[in-house]
Amino acid sequence: MGMINNYMRKNSKKTYLCRHKIKCMNSLFINPVTINGVIYFASDFHLGAPNAEESKEREKRVLDWLNCIEKDITHLFLLGDIFDFWFEYRDVVPKGYFNFLAKLYQLREKGVEIFYFTGNHDMWVKDYFEKELGFKIFRRQQAFMINGKRCLVGHGDGLGPKEYGYKLIKRLFAFRPHIKFYGMLHPFIAFSLARFLSRKSRAMAPEEDRDYLGDEKETLTQYVLSISQKESIDYFIYGHRHLPVKKELYNGAIYYNTGDWLSHDSYIRMDNNDIELLKK
């Protein structure tokens, strides 16, 4: 029995490796979602952090921005870490953010499509936004054909060549029994713990990360450089880095980073003729 189990274990590992290899060899530009119009991208609002007051002030800046772009927007991409922490229970969602969510609802009512990519801070967004506000939720990067351009879009976490520790933590956090257990904690405990961990991760973030570290040290840049050598992509659009970036790669591809709203208030606008990295 033990031998059979061992054999099966070995074999299933083999098929896993095979599948993994095939996945790596395949193009990343598969099943693109085709859209046309005036598209805005932003990420990393980190609403809720570091305290209610500062978050409220940031939320207001975001609202002003949404009011400004309302005149021509057809699609809004929210590229992750919109909330510093989000956890949905079966019957309960976090308090707050009413003005922000009401504005998004209003945009939806006007026919604006909203694509929401979960980031590492809001990976526990479940189906609330989808059901209540009609967002389209994405949990990994996705290919888009936007105004005829081939785009790869995502939050951008865990894509770099190394980042093994980070990838492991992400898998632990995405592990269903862990989420279920966390969901059984009283919200007072769950949210206190989340705030504590979030503060800690910010305190640990190295100061020099605020500036571009150079291509060799930037994991996302390394990633897009290697992909752009192998396949034809026009634009890579990510968040997560908290730094607005525009970087030309191989074969005419460009890597854009949306930056953040903690210190940059940056976003990307794309229409039929142009793509621009802008600040509010």
Ligand SMILES: [Mn+2]
């Ligand atoms: Mn972030």
